Structures are given as C-alpha cells and as structure tokens.
Amino acid sequence: MRRAMRVYGWLLKLYPARFREEYEPALERQFQDEYRDVTSPGEAVRLWSGALWDLATSVPRQIFSEMTMDIRQGMRAYQRRSFSMTLAVIALALAIGASTGIFSVMNALLLRSLPFARPERLVELWLSPVNAFAGRTGFNSWWQHSAYLNEATTFSTSEMNLAANQEAWRVKGTESSANFFHVLGVDAIAGRTFAHDEEITGHNSVAVIGYGLWQQLFGGDPAAIGKTVHVNGQQFTVIGVMPANFNYPGKTQVWMPTIFDFEIIPHRGAFLIETIGRLRNEGAFRQAQEMFKAEALRKNPKAYDGNEAQNWPKLVSLQNQLAGPVRQQSWVLAGMALLVLLTACANVAQLVLSRATERSQELAVRAALGASRARLLQQLITEAVLLTTVSTVLGLGLAQWICRLATSIVPPELATQEYTIFDWRVFGFAAGLAILAGVVFGLSSAHLTARLQPAANSLRTQRAAPDAGLKRARAVLIVIQAAITLCLVTSSFALGHAFLKLLGTDLGFRTGNVVTLNVSLQGTTHSGKGEWAYYSNVLSRLRAMPEVEAASAVSYLPLANQIYMANSFKLDSGQSVARVVTNAVMPDYFGVMGTDFLSGHDFEQASGKDADQRVIVNETFARLSGLGRAIVGRHVLSPWRDASYVVEGVAKTARLNGPDNQGGPQIYFYIGEETPPVLTLVAKVRGDAAVGLAKCRDAVRGIDPQVPIYDVKTMDERLDDVLARPRFYVGATALLSLMTGLLAMVGIYGTTSYALEQRRREMGIRMAVGATPRRLRGMMIWESAQPLLVGVAGGMALAIFAGRFLEDLLVTVARPGFGTCLGGGAVLVGVGLLAAWQATSLVRRIDPMEALRSD
Numbered sequence: 001m002r003r004a005m006r007v008y009g010w011l012l013k014l015y016p017a018r019f020r021e022e023y024e025p026a027l028e029r030q031f032q033d034e035y036r037d038v039t040s041p042g043e044a045v046r047l048w049s050g051a052l053w054d055l056a057t058s059v060p061r062q063i064f065s066e067m068t069m070d071i072r073q074g075m076r077a078y079q080r081r082s083f084s085m086t087l088a089v090i091a092l093a094l095a096i097g098a099s100t101g102i103f104s105v106m107n108a109l110l111l112r113s114l115p116f117a118r119p120e121r122l123v124e125l126w127l128s129p130v131n132a133f134a135g136r137t138g139f140n141s142w143w144q145h146s147a148y149l150n151e152a153t154t155f156s157t158s159e160m161n162l163a164a165n166q167e168a169w170r171v172k173g174t175e176s177s178a179n180f181f182h183v184l185g186v187d188a189i190a191g192r193t194f195a196h197d198e199e200i201t202g203h204n205s206v207a208v209i210g211y212g213l214w215q216q217l218f219g220g221d222p223a224a225i226g227k228t229v230h231v232n233g234q235q236f237t238v239i240g241v242m243p244a245n246f247n248y249p250g251k252t253q254v255w256m257p258t259i260f261d262f263e264i265i266p267h268r269g270a271f272l273i274e275t276i277g278r279l280r281n282e283g284a285f286r287q288a289q290e291m292f293k294a295e296a297l298r299k300n301p302k303a304y305d306g307n308e309a310q311n312w313p314k315l316v317s318l319q320n321q322l323a324g325p326v327r328q329q330s331w332v333l334a335g336m337a338l339l340v341l342l343t344a345c346a347n348v349a350q351l352v353l354s355r356a357t358e359r360s361q362e363l364a365v366r367a368a369l370g371a372s373r374a375r376l377l378q379q380l381i382t383e384a385v386l387l388t389t390v391s392t393v394l395g396l397g398l399a400q401w402i403c404r405l406a407t408s409i410v411p412p413e414l415a416t417q418e419y420t421i422f423d424w425r426v427f428g429f430a431a432g433l434a435i436l437a438g439v440v441f442g443l444s445s446a447h448l449t450a451r452l453q454p455a456a457n458s459l460r461t462q463r464a465a466p467d468a469g470l471k472r473a474r475a476v477l478i479v480i481q482a483a484i485t486l487c488l489v490t491s492s493f494a495l496g497h498a499f500l501k502l503l504g505t506d507l508g509f510r511t512g513n514v515v516t517l518n519v520s521l522q523g524t525t526h527s528g529k530g531e532w533a534y535y536s537n538v539l540s541r542l543r544a545m546p547e548v549e550a551a552s553a554v555s556y557l558p559l560a561n562q563i564y565m566a567n568s569f570k571l572d573s574g575q576s577v578a579r580v581v582t583n584a585v586m587p588d589y590f591g592v593m594g595t596d597f598l599s600g601h602d603f604e605q606a607s608g609k610d611a612d613q614r615v616i617v618n619e620t621f622a623r624l625s626g627l628g629r630a631i632v633g634r635h636v637l638s639p640w641r642d643a644s645y646v647v648e649g650v651a652k653t654a655r656l657n658g659p660d661n662q663g664g665p666q667i668y669f670y671i672g673e674e675t676p677p678v679l680t681l682v683a684k685v686r687g688d689a690a691v692g693l694a695k696c697r698d699a700v701r702g703i704d705p706q707v708p709i710y711d712v713k714t715m716d717e718r719l720d721d722v723l724a725r726p727r728f729y730v731g732a733t734a735l736l737s738l739m740t741g742l743l744a745m746v747g748i749y750g751t752t753s754y755a756l757e758q759r760r761r762e763m764g765i766r767m768a769v770g771a772t773p774r775r776l777r778g779m780m781i782w783e784s785a786q787p788l789l790v791g792v793a794g795g796m797a798l799a800i801f802a803g804r805f806l807e808d809l810l811v812t813v814a815r816p817g818f819g820t821c822l823g824g825g826a827v828l829v830g831v832g833l834l835a836a837w838q839a840t841s842l843v844r845r846i847d848p849m850e851a852l853r854s855d
Helices: 002-012 017-036 041-079 082-111 132-144 180-184 211-218 285-299 318-323 326-368 373-409 424-452 468-503 531-544 589-593 608-613 619-625 689-703 715-758 760-768 773-808 818-845 848-853
Strands: 122-126 149-164 167-176 206-209 228-231 234-241 254-256 273-279 314-317 514-520 548-554 566-571 576-585 597-600 614-618 635-637 644-651 666-670 678-685 709-714
Touching: 002 017, 002 041, 017 041, 017 373, 041 373, 082 318, 082 326, 082 373, 082 424, 082 715, 122 285, 122 318, 132 149, 132 273, 149 180, 180 273, 206 211, 206 228, 228 254, 285 314, 314 318, 318 326, 326 373, 326 424, 326 468, 326 715, 326 773, 373 424, 373 715, 468 715, 468 773, 468 818, 514 689, 514 715, 531 548, 531 678, 531 689, 548 576, 548 589, 576 619, 589 678, 597 619, 614 619, 619 644, 619 666, 678 689, 689 709, 709 715, 715 773, 715 818, 760 773, 773 818
Parallel strands: 167 254, 206 234, 576 666, 614 644
Antiparallel strands: 122 273, 122 314, 149 167, 149 228, 149 273, 206 254, 228 234, 514 678, 514 709, 548 678, 566 576, 566 635, 597 644, 614 666, 635 644
C-alpha cells in the first residue's frame, strides 16, 4: 500500500500546481480507498490502468488550461513594460536565430547521417601508397589482405564532355573501381550498378548516371537503361540510375568503372586519385589510423622525409573529410554566436532583475491570498518561456536566411547535406534553447522575488528598497557583457584589417573588363588535328568584335579553382626550381590580363616555330633560381624530353588561388599547333563587362553549337567568388560584434536608469542637503563605469586568447594585440559612458520635495 501510494503521488506531480493544490488530497484519498478493495492481481491491473488513463486524458487538458491562464497573465505583465520587453525579444531573437542558423550548418555537415550504409565505418585514405596507379590486381590484392579494411575503392573525379541525343553538356564524371557503389552501400533506383568484372579493359564501357542527368537526357524514361552516351568521345552504355540524393563525390553526374584503364577516356590532364575504405571494426578507428600510417611509411620510407605533417598519409572519417575546412570554421562561428547568446541572455537577465523588484509586492499579495510557492514559480517560468518562445519563433526566420546565405557561400559537397532549419535536430536545438533559457530566467526571477518579498507589515509600501545582492548581480552582468563585446569587437577589427589587406593585394594581373569562357573540344569533331583551327577561328572572331580590345587563351586561368600540374625544372647553369606550375598561353595573354613584364617581353606575335622553343617565367621562378631578372636568355631544360627552351621574359607573379595565397613559381609555354583540348578564352572588352561577356559567349557558340561552353564569368566575378567566403566571415563577425555592442549599451543604459529610479528618494535627500545634479550624475556614471572597466580588462584577456581561432576564418589574419584591445576597450568605455550619461540625464528632473513625499 505504501509503495503504491508513493508511486501514485509521483504521478500526480504531472498535474500543474494550481490543480494539485485543489484536488491532490482528494485524488490520493480516492485512490487509497479503491486500492484497499483490491483482492486480486487482475483488479490491481484494472485499477492502475484506469488511473493511468485518467492521467493521460486529464493532465494535458489541465496543463493547457493553466498555461493559457498564465500566458494571459504574463502578457498583461509585459504590456506594462512593452518597450523594454520588445527590445529583449528582438535581442534574444537575433541571438537564437544566429545560433540556430550556424547549428543547422553544423548539423548538415557533422550530425546528419550520410546517404551510405553504415557511414561511421567509411574513411578516406589520404595519400594512400596503394591506389589506381598500382593497377587492378595490385589495388585489389592490397585491400583484400588489409588487417584494418573490409573493402576499399579508388576513384578520380573531373569535368568531362557528355554527348547524347544530338546535344552536348559539360558534366562532373567519376572514374572508379567496380566496387565503388558496393563499398558505399548504395544501389541504383533503376537498372544496376557495376559488376565486379566491369573494371577490366574491354568490359568497362558501361556507365551509371545520376537522377538529374536521367531527367535531363531521357525525361525519366525507364527505357534509358541500355541507351548510349558519349563521354569525351568514348561510347558508354547506361546500365543504371542513382537516387536523387546521391551525387558523391563532388556532385558527380556520371560514373564509369574505368579507373584502371587510363587510356579509355583521353586528355584528362591533371587529376587526383582518391581512395576510400570501409573499416573492419567500427570502434577501431584510432588503431586503423596507426596501422595505415605505419603501412605507408613501410612501403615508401623516404617519400615523407622533410615533409610537413599535413603532407603525411592519414586516415580520416569520410564525414569529416566532406565537411572540409567549413567544419572548423563553423565551430569558430558557433563560439561567437554563443557569446552573442550569452550577451542577449544577460540583457534579459537585466529585465528579470527589474521585474523581480517591481513584482515583489504583487507576488507577496498573491501569496497572502493563498497562492503556493509552486504556483508562483509556475507563473514566473511560464512568463519567461513565453518570452523565449516568441524570440525563438522570430529567430527561425533569421536562421533560415543564414542557411540560404551559407549555401551560396560554402555549398555542401552532397545533396543530402543541404543546410536547412527543417530538420528535427535543428528544431530540437531551437526548442531546447527556448525552454532552457525560459526555465533559467523563471527560476532566477523566483529566487530574486523570494529575497525581495516584503514582510506582512510592508505590503503597504510603494516600492521595494534596493538590494545589495541585486546591485552586485547587475554589476556582474555588465562585466560579462563588456568582456564579450570587447572580445568580438577586437576580433572584428582584426578580421576587417586582414580583409582590407586582401583587397589591396597585388594579384599580378588586373580583373577589370576581362571576360572568360571555358571551351572543351574533348570528344567533338574538332578534337585532334582540328583543335588549332577551331581555336584560331574563335580568337579571330573575338578579336574582330568591336567590343573586344584583345583576346587570347590559357590552360590554367587564375582564380578558377583548378588542379595544377607541377614539375621540377633545371636551368643550363645548373640551378633547379621545384614545384613549378606549368601553364600554356596564346599570344596577347599577358596583355589581356594586364600582367606586367619585369624583364624581357611577351611571345612574338608571328614567331612561328621559334615561339615553341621559348618560355616565360614568373618573378618567383626567377627569384628561386637565384638569377633574378638575369634569367632572360638562359635555357630551361624540359623534364619530359630531350629539349631546352630559351627564357623570353620574366612576368609578374600571378596569384592563381587568390589574394590569400602566395603565388608560386610558374613557367608559361607557347600554345602552337599542338593545342590542348581544354582552354579558357580570355578577352579584354570595352564598356560593361557583363554585356561583353554575353556577346562573346554568343559569338563562340555560333561557331559550333555542339562544343560545350561552360564556366562563363568575368574576372571580377571570379574574384568575388574567391573573396565570398572571407567576406562572409568578416561580415558575420562584424554583425555579431555590432549586436553584442548594442546589447551591452542597452544593458548599461537600462541598468543605470533603473538604478536611478530605485534611488530617487536617496537622490532627493542628497539634493536637499546640498548636492548638485552634476555631482550626482558623476557619482552614478562612476558607479556604472566600474563594472565596465572590469569587463574591459577581462575582455582584453579573452580577446587575446580567442585570437588563435581567427586563423581558421582567414589565413592572413593577425591575432589581436594589446594595442588593438586597448583601442577597442577605449571605444567601448567611451560608448558605455555616453549611454550612462544619457541615462542619468533624469537626475536634473528630480524635485527633492516630490521625491521625499513619494515615499
């Protein structure tokens, strides 16, 4: 009996406080009487079933009833301070929205499961010593005898020409081993994936296409299975279609089992071989890492001598690899958003302190009329949760905007990694923030109200006396806000300064009024001997256009995010330069790009075969060779064949990857009759670059509509794309620091003005005995400045510590130094004192006699 009553008592705790106060004793007596009449296990089961049914049907109804009542009461209470409540809701909405938006990105990259079978066992083997270059037999023998891998696959992804139904497209294609889909654990929605012997030469002319390509080429017709497509001129038979949410790796649209047959798809140029595997044991990740590293060093012990740690072989989780650098950057932004959230919570806490003193008399009256402590606590928590819920609902709009912005700046690798707030984890995160913050604010309000609750003989007073504990609490909140604000402000200064340096960086070329078009002749009627004639025709047509000043072509265009081929080159004088990016250009390229020559000159316009025997090097190449500008006229030996080239000129170093990367050594060859099948056309245009780009595109397409023209952009657009990510990080940090600064200023203003209101009688007495309003304002401002100065000191230490993480957002950023922190602190103190000065302006309106009479 005793145990049953105890359990039933616990169940009654599910009811809201007001209902329990009125009906709990009667319900317990009724259950006790019914339990005494139980004579068999069947009757006990029926009794408990009925009790649980009553609870299940009545508890939600009672909670809804009392919650509705508490919400109405809370809204009436908030209406009395509508302005401050609106500011608090907006501040909290911005903070929760920013936090939720960043969490949605982290959820997509790190928490949401990949569309593979048992994705936690999938790993990428970075710099694997055994890959497609080992051949089919060598690669399969390696993973089949591996102690840590259950299976492995190797692949390479690049852009290719695809022709079908008399049309041509430029698509992402992946060449892989036949077990690619088996390792990932995915299957086709139509047809099938590769059989194990379809990676053998002569059996590998099959392809699996993506869902989007299936819709685009065949309108989703199931009869597409068995149809043929041409990839870079080679014929493949479609054997399967993958699901709509599968586009691994790198948004691939067509897969072929040709990785061990390098000649079947010609003219691939530079490409990267990747290897992924499935671990034998889920919990043996660290052990597998060590085994893989030891294996790589054993197979090639000299390959990694002197290399930096990041160039050593390593085994990484496939999920972390797909997240890439965005993973660490998301953590940094999440930390900043958390600081903003803490600042917003501190602002709401200021409001809670104010309302606690204001409502102490009201709650004392309600307690005297019979309201229990639990009922009052329920009321306060409901009011606080109402405020945080409204803020969260408003913040979700900001979160969705952040998702869309992040998608345009740092698009996810896979379709299933879409950034969105419409995910149960994101909703759970937002709801958790709302409820947790509401409960904390409600409990804080209840605790403070209990401390300030007047005694029975003080119910007639108009205002509770100021409390020393509340004063200290307000000071602590100001300290927290000031420290966080200074940390974010100095971080914003450091990132902004670094970004301005990026904008002022000399790229080695000029982007203004330069348009670019990528053209690929792979698999077209022009491939082979017709390539030179096609490009000559295209350039002649472009140069004849009135909008075009000059036109040329290049193999590797700066800011194009390409994989570059690099080699070591030796000079006739014995010097050598390593890791040289080899490029190929047509005449006028340097003039179109605005690249200056430091010595020598460009290729001669009509130099014929003589130009094929000459090269141009960049300033970095010349410097690393030890010859400097004197390198002009020296001979560079070819690393591929027994030939040498005369250095014709030294051009300025072009930063291929953008202003945040140092330009490395480059060597430029002349494009003669042996023309690469893939080139980027560049043209210097007059007037509006966007208009000139469209006209150039139409002119090139008019020569042969069957030749794919893709990645059509101006150089200014390419530079904007490169700077989009650092611009986003700088803007996000600036926005977050601005939010915290405004919140801190509002907090200081509110604290000072409320303290003045609470001390009106004291101010009246001081003025009555001779104190001037100016002296009183100075006293109040000094009291406000003390916690502000303490917060600035703490913020300087926090900013210096947090500066180490800024490099994850912008490589070129310098950590905030003492001078930057001191300058930011001076600005913060100045603005804080201005807010306090404005808040204390009410001192001049205090009438001493009226202040004394009001008490």
